[in-house]
Amino acid sequence: MRNVAVDAPLTAASQGLASCHLCLKLAAANQQRCPRCGAALHLRKSNSLERTLALLLTACVLYIPANVLPIMVTDQFGQPTPSTIIGGVVLLIDMGSVAIAAVIFFASVMIPVSKLAMMFYLCWSVRKGPAETVRQRTVLYRITEFIGKWSMIDVFVVAILVALINLSNLLVIRPGAAAMAFAGVVIVSMLAAESFDPRLMWDQREKSDE
Amino acid sequence: MNLEGFLACPSCDVLFDISTLEDGESAHCSRCGHFLSTYRADATQRVIAYTSSALMLLALACSYPFMSFKASGLESVMTLPQTALNLWHYGMPGLAFLVAAFIIFIPALVLVLMLALNVALLFERDCDWLRPVGRLIYWLQNWSMVEVFFIGVLVSLVKIGHMATVIMGLSFWAYALFSLFFVLSLAGLDRAQYWQRIEALQS
Numbered sequence A: 001m002r003n004v005a006v007d008a009p010l011t012a013a014s015q016g017l018a019s020c021h022l023c024l025k026l027a028a029a030n031q032q033r034c035p036r037c038g039a040a041l042h043l044r045k046s047n048s049l050e051r052t053l054a055l056l057l058t059a060c061v062l063y064i065p066a067n068v069l070p071i072m073v074t075d076q077f078g079q080p081t082p083s084t085i086i087g088g089v090v091l092l093i094d095m096g097s098v099a100i101a102a103v104i105f106f107a108s109v110m111i112p113v114s115k116l117a118m119m120f121y122l123c124w125s126v127r128k129g130p131a132e133t134v135r136q137r138t139v140l141y142r143i144t145e146f147i148g149k150w151s152m153i154d155v156f157v158v159a160i161l162v163a164l165i166n167l168s169n170l171l172v173i174r175p176g177a178a179a180m181a182f183a184g185v186v187i188v189s190m191l192a193a194e195s196f197d198p199r200l201m202w203d204q205r206e207k208s209d210e
Numbered sequence B: 001m002n003l004e005g006f007l008a009c010p011s012c013d014v015l016f017d018i019s020t021l022e023d024g025e026s027a028h029c030s031r032c033g034h035f036l037s038t039y040r041a042d043a044t045q046r047v048i049a050y051t052s053s054a055l056m057l058l059a060l061a062c063s064y065p066f067m068s069f070k071a072s073g074l075e076s077v078m079t080l081p082q083t084a085l086n087l088w089h090y091g092m093p094g095l096a097f098l099v100a101a102f103i104i105f106i107p108a109l110v111l112v113l114m115l116a117l118n119v120a121l122l123f124e125r126d127c128d129w130l131r132p133v134g135r136l137i138y139w140l141q142n143w144s145m146v147e148v149f150f151i152g153v154l155v156s157l158v159k160i161g162h163m164a165t166v167i168m169g170l171s172f173w174a175y176a177l178f179s180l181f182f183v184l185s186l187a188g189l190d191r192a193q194y195w196q197r198i199e200a201l202q203s
């Protein structure tokens, strides 16, 4: 591993260059399209903060039905038992599977909630954040970006159980509406992470240095 | 200034020269620590090997039973496409579509496109479709959830393991290996290096 730094940090923007978000090509910032791959070229992601905040709010709204509605319904001997995400975790603890309850709790509750909280904090910090924490905030952003799709575990678990447990009158598992809402939360918050531009935080720090 | 071999850190915009990387070396941003690029002289051959293995394993994983579940003398067998099809059957076509896309269609499409791109690069063929295919690969790769699904399978196993006997089918093992090769294929497809090669081929 090697750092290939130039001595003083020289940014692309300070040289009038935009970096293509798709192929990383450097091109004059006044061009419309990337000369290498043809993607739209922007100095910074367009309307990054507004788009990120709008998507975050959408995710928050979707998070309500995702938790209130049942994520799956278990039909045992024709008797339907709906269960919510939290209900499923509680049931697992009651049955003694604490480790698996922890995994589900982590993936379905901790990750989406902390991801939304972290993204809100990052948006706020672009204008108001302390300049000395910008590197930590960049790492925080990379973490939110990385963990995003792991919240889909619970949706996949529902899809698998629905496909696997299908013993006609004895035991059948059906999907609940919360599964769709929860998939929505994951997708919308992944889009939010994608629209956030961490370079805005560094731009802010450079401005405050001057 | 000559921009050949330079890129800007996607996290903090600092300029770096990655043209001096040697075989097996990676570069990280010195200001924010973000990964920039890794150079491997044999990337094309590796990615062709990984993607073609992954495609064969995915075909296997879709054609055999994934898991079966036995309780009170009854048995139900699940195949990989059924994880999506049964959701459709229960009146959730949107979710069925998403699940199928995340675990089968997007990964399969990304693999086919990666294979085509790497074969073109191997034979140094300049084709018109290289740029759109490259764009599609890097746009789609964030939306494949192969490894997430595999962890979902393991969680489901623990969740129902005590209720009944669960037997893994051939397809389960094929999907496990497929996940591994899929992750390796994507890791081999370094963004900066591949686009530099596509550009070199077209000029």
Ligand SMILES: [Zn+2]
Binding pocket: A020, A021, A022, A023, A024, A025, A034, A035, A036, A037, A038, A039
């Ligand atoms: Zn580009």
Ligand SMILES: [Zn+2]
Binding pocket: B009, B010, B011, B012, B013, B014, B029, B030, B031, B032, B033, B034
């Ligand atoms: Zn950086």
